[in-house]
Amino acid sequence: MSTESNLILSVRDLDVAVKNRKLINDLSFDIFAKTLTCVTGENGVGKTTLIKTILKQFNKNEHVQSKIKRSDMQYIPQLRNIDDDYPLTVFDFIGLGLQHSILPWLSKKEKQSVQKVIEMTKLQDLANTPLGSCSGGEQQRVYLAQALVSQPKLLILDESTASLDKEAKFMLLDVVKSVIAETGASVLFITHDPVLVQQYGDYDLNIANQAGTIKPVKEAQ
């Protein structure tokens, strides 16, 4: 249920702009715990810029308010260039997500945390594989796992399924849904894929004509 007590992020009258060009005016919406909110809209309406604006203004003014800390939020960006010969293994790459590690190697507890997210993201068979040898879908699950290792309360996925085939898209979203159920995190998911919105979304925040409207997916049909 959506109540004040499980409110994670509150955006109020937010203007989104690039270089003095307004993209979205007076945007207001709420994000609740354990929900998956899809951010939809045509190319160029400002979805990624909206996320960047939220990250920049997070708890800095009345427009973007949250009870969680900025460090409890993880953003998985749209594009990453991983060469085929990128040598770090899946396990070690995920370990880089542990922000407070003091030692240059992982402690036993930290290794256990990495192992746990490897299981959550179904990467057990790939733990010792170099990241560069993984498929696009596997790499997306690795990025998700790296973000999860710091136990975020809000996870932002920017077009994580854009370059994936159907099977890999569903697998990634199945994993995201099980992460929400298991950890209680909330997810903001930028996507162009109406099938994914219908199948996995709780809310659809649609951006069009420089404005945003949020609706439960079931009523948005």
Ligand SMILES: Nc1ncnc2c1ncn2[C@@H]1O[C@H](COP(=O)(O)OP(=O)(O)OP(=O)(O)O)[C@@H](O)[C@H]1O
């Ligand atoms: N740093 C920047 N400087 C100038 N213009 C920018 C900058 N970043 C984005 N834009 C422009 O702002 C508009 C919105 O871009 P944005 O990437 O937020 O859209 P989007 O809705 O995420 O698009 P897509 O679905 O194609 O990823 C685009 O016209 C883009 O070219």
